[in-house]
Amino acid sequence: MHTEFDVAVLGAGIVGAATAWHLAQQGARVIVIDATGPAAAASGASDGAVSVASKKPGVLARLATESLLYTRIMAKNGPLAGQFHARxxxxxxxxxxxxxxxxxxxxxxxxxxxxxxxxxxxxxxxxxxxxxxxxxxxxxxxEGHMTGYSAVRAYLDDRRIARRWPAAITDIDPDTTGVTLSLAGGDDLRVGRVVVALGVSTPMLFPEMPxxxxxxxxxxxxxxxxxxxxxxxxxxxxxxxxxxxxxxxxxxxxxxxxxxxxxxxxxxxxxxxxxxxxxxxxxxxxxxxxxxxxxxxxxxxxxxxxxxxxxxxxQDGLPIVGPMDHRGRVVMATGFEGDGICLSSLIGREVAAMVLGLAPTPALDRELAALSPTRFIHTAREAAE
Known part of the structure; x- marks a missing residue:
């Protein structure tokens, strides 16, 4: 079946927007779908801190450090120019x-x-x-600061990114060749892969994600x-x-x-x-x-x-980032609990690489593995057995 887009990003918050921008940079046909509109949830109601100091020691603090460095680069010659401010x-x-x-x-x-x-x-x-x-x-x-809704707008200003909102997703059906998205109102959309950046709405489609x-x-x-x-x-x-x-x-x-x-x-x-x-x-x-x-x-x-x-x-204090199964048709990028502003640039880059089958940043292998959704999928299966 023909796919209308290579990737659909579900959720127009800052993580979804950053992921879409990185996908577009790689030449992917990408669409962002949101039930309400850009930065309508946590990204639009945040303090905007790009902070390492506030992060939990270990995985999150290390990722935040790398994301801060990358955010500085994006602010010099990327979409975050004029968005990120050191302070x-x-x-x-x-x-x-x-x-x-x-x-x-x-x-x-x-x-x-x-x-x-x-x-x-x-x-x-x-x-x-x-x-x-x-x-x-x-x-x-x-450290520094950037306003969430303003950064989202900066990412989504890229003309290569298609947008669709308000549009609620009612079902996701992945198969061996792509993913069929069912939208409220009876429309279907066929895409190659899906990034789930739905925040608190994630369990509506993936109840196994806590x-x-x-x-x-x-x-x-x-x-x-x-x-x-x-x-x-x-x-x-x-x-x-x-x-x-x-x-x-x-x-x-x-x-x-x-x-x-x-x-x-x-x-x-x-x-x-x-x-x-x-x-x-x-x-x-x-x-x-x-x-x-x-x-x-x-x-x-x-x-x-x-x-x-x-x-x-x-529940374990870490976001959920990574493919849901070995085919990688559905990739999670959700559950950031106030850390999305800081981590968005790095996570957007790494999730785009996952989706496109590109090599992740080698130094981040251990940290990204700790965020994998498989930690909950395996637990759910064991509980069912």
């Missing part, structure tokens, strides 16, 4: 548990020996304007009258929440992030639910009070918007 960031501790988290952060970055380095490390006097509850500050140098939603409350302020902040201020509790099953701290993992507009983004809760329309006033109030205690200049600002973003999380 410092700060991690702070207000209690003993967070102090230990900052020690672990320092050890992790020293072990990685990559482009992300510790700058200043000391008391609250290192950064003018922090609140009296801050006991320690660690400056991180070498992707679950984690929602986070986010707050946007107006522009400042005073109290400028050059980079994000992130609680040590956030590091603990990202690297273990619990926060380990009595405080919620607040992040205070300056946007390129001059506004501030304050976040974020981590709640196991998927209702982006559900706003909890108590959580918002707690985050605002906590943020104002850390950066008192926020007290002079007005809140102009609050919303809930939904992340796609996986």
């Amino acid at each position: 410092p960031s700060w991690y702070f501790a207000t209690n003993d548990v967070e102090l230990e988290a900052l020690d672990a952060l320092r050890a992790k970055l020293l072990a990685l020996d990559g482009p992300v380095r510790i700058g200043q490390d000391g008391g609250p006097d290192l950064l003018a304007g922090v609140g009296v509850s801050v006991r320690r500050l660690v400056e991180i140098r070498g 992707v679950r939603p984690l929602s986070g409350h986010l707050i946007i302020t107006d522009k400042p009258q005073s109290g400028a902040l050059a980079g994000a201020l992130t609680a040590g509790a956030y590091l603990i929440a990202k690297t273990s099953s619990g926060t380990g701290s009595s405080e919620r993992p607040v992040v205070i992030d300056p946007l390129i507009t001059g506004q501030m983004l304050i976040g974020s809760s981590r709640v196991p639910e998927a209702d982006a329309a559900r706003m909890d006033f108590t959580t918002i109030l707690h985050l605002v009070r906590q943020a104002a205690a850390i950066w008192p200049a926020l007290s002079e600002r007005r809140i102009i918007r609050t919303f809930v973003g939904v992340r796609a999380a996986v």
Whole structure:
């Protein structure tokens, strides 16, 4: 049967968009399909940090390091020109548990020996304007920021990429020569291969993939009258929440992030639910009070918007990336739980290579193998037996 496209990328978030761009660079006929539109989910509701420091030690931290380096290249002579901006960031501790988290952060970055380095490390006097509850500050140098929806648009601006939305996929049927996609409304589309970058929607088509939603409350302020902040201020509790099953701290993992507009983004809760329309006033109030205690200049600002973003999380804390079977007709690229902005450029490149049968980057073999969906397929089969 004739295939209309070599590859269909399902999901127009930043990972799907980056994958489509890399496929188009290799001459593949590629279409991006989304139920709503570009950056409609997690990619459009993120802080945009391209951060190694916040990643879980091991596989994710190593991949984030490589992705940061590649993102810099893409920003010099690729689609991310004008999207990625280098900037410092700060991690702070207000209690003993967070102090230990900052020690672990320092050890992790020293072990990685990559482009992300510790700058200043000391008391609250290192950064003018922090609140009296801050006991320690660690400056991180070498990272950066890019707005998710803007980066998605930059990738999809490539005229070689076909687009189709709103268009919901109701079924995927791979065979020995290609894949038939069934779309809502009764249409079918025949393609050679499929990349699944559906985030929290992944289990609707692949129930064996343990992707679950984690929602986070986010707050946007107006522009400042005073109290400028050059980079994000992130609680040590956030590091603990990202690297273990619990926060380990009595405080919620607040992040205070300056946007390129001059506004501030304050976040974020981590709640196991998927209702982006559900706003909890108590959580918002707690985050605002906590943020104002850390950066008192926020007290002079007005809140102009609050919303809930939904992340796609996986039970073992690692995203799902790789072919579903030996034929490689269906390749997963999902479950990034807030790490998609940072990892997107690298994952897009490597997934495109997988789909086209090209050699992956040799230095990443072990890390990519750890993300393979087969780790869950085998478990599901064993449970069924």
